[in-house]
Amino acid sequence: MIQVLEFSFALLPIVIFLIGMWMLDSFQLIKTREVIITILFGFLIAGIAVLFHGTILNNTGIDRAALSRYIAPVSEEFLKFLPVIFLIVTRRVGFMVDAAIFGLAVGAGFAIIENLYYLRALEEATLITWFVRGFGTAIMHGCTTAIAAIISKDLFDTKDWPAMLSFVPGFLLAVVLHALFNMFLLPPTTSALLITISLPPVLYLVFKKSEAHTRSWLGTGLDSDMELLQILLAGNISQTRIGGYIQSIRDKFPPAVVGDIICYLRVYLELSIKAKGILIMKDSGVELPPDPDVEAQFEELEYLESQIGKIGLLAIQPLLKIDNTDLWQLSLMR
Template identity: 45%
Template sequence: MLNAAAALAPVVCLLGLLVLMDSFKLLPMRFVAQAIGAGAIAAGIALLVNQQLLETLGLPLPAVTRALAPIVEEVLKLAFVAWAIYGRRVGFPVDAAIVGFAVGTGFALVENAYYLGAVRSGGPVLWLVRGFGAAILHGATTAIAAIIAQTLAARRPGRRATIVLPGLAAAIAIHALYNQFVLPPVVATLVLLAVLPPLVLLTFERSEHATREWVGDGLDLDVELLGLVLSDDFGQTRLGAYLEELRSRFPGPVVADMFCLMRVELELGIRVKGMLMARDAGIEIPIDEDMAARLAEVRYLQKSIGPTGLLALEPLQVSSDRDAWHKFLLREQGRG
């Protein structure tokens, strides 16, 4: 029992620390649990794949452990992270880091549970070293890969297909270097502990600062734009002139839906930013029943406008990838 606690507790404690540090609580705990589950599934698949590499292909154990296992494991772990980023389930590097570490947590729990059953020898100190090593290796490497991917997604919205590759390469390199076993296990764990957690924590601090700036500045901008959209002078603005120009390319009802979509997206953005400001101050604002109707209205308007119409709205830059994240956050908050 003591060995199991030493092997499994470190990664859970580190994940809990990251969640507590997130003052905005951007990720619903339901989604964090899903990430842990995805990491556990990835670990099970990785164990099977690595076993097949050893038995079916007859590869020597050092070749699999030092070269192939890091590739297999990091690809499997990053699959859920990529899905979360592509699906706009995360909005900032801070929540990408939590998702990545949660996936690594699930992976480390299954891997250490497997080794606990396979290796009966060793005391609590050995398993504590193993527990911290797995926690930092699997948690921090996936968190770093997620941070890199989310940062690139925000900077290069038109190149989403390749945003996970740099982070994946970094995670594989760190994992492969650790698996060379150049240093004794205790020393290697201490090196990981000295390098990776401070890097993740530094990213946390910078991302929290960027989030506060985005919430404050974005709220002011959204309120100003919404006032402009609802004003009598909207037709004289750049936004109004562009919508008027679209009348020559789209039917009138579609253009009217475009106007409604702009209004509702701005209202949702204001609601989310206000909710985050309150949450940062320690106040939890519940989601009212009207919000579900607003989200349904957005889905209806997007379907009515169609892909071509949505593409035509992009130059207005009223909506962005974070609008999809807004809606995900509101849906999850509404579920309680």
């Protein structure tokens, strides 16, 4: 019975927290398989951290207390952050809420393996120890990575910094929070309760803010895309501001390329509208069947990109205002 309680205290809180936050996402854009794979990466990273810290303890004069306070916050947050950086840079994360879930999943995987390691290593530990590790350390691991992921996703999408600089503020904050927890400035049980009471509500508020931002982006983006597509299909493009802009670049490109630019705009807008429609239906709890025409449209889009070239794509950027979320929504279609 005692062992069952130890396992429950050590492992269940972070798992329940991750599932709860995942279920709160009304768009449900992250598939179960993706969450599981991310958790498995957390397992791997925890194993690397254990080996790295063991090497330090065995080959240097650093004791476990100093390691926990000064080295582990940096090394563990860095390792947990690597999958998040990869997912954001490769545009596999659409919104801040998705970044938070991926961060939580990495942290949960890390915490599960770490606590399993300590369950074996600390055979004489009391239930209070496992309460602290389960409700304090494990939740901390998930929340620090999730907070870093949220901040990084926001900066990556909104700032014109070099891409990797977008990850520095979130990483540093995660390290500071982790280090403060490991300093034991408060009694361990108090720290665990404080973590459990404070960090989950903060993430919940971010979830709600992200969902509100997503709905706003869907509404304004859909209206804008439909207006632009209607102008293109109406045939009187020369009488509009869009036609004026295309006319301004006409002298810079051969006539065939200008025609390809107009076709590219049409196909891109059709895919963008379909993607936003899928998101709106998901928010309403409706799953749409795959569109059989999508793959052909992507092939046409890729062909037109090759014909237009990089300079042509840059020339139409002011019309589409393509950002990271727009690029991600097209990947959603596939």
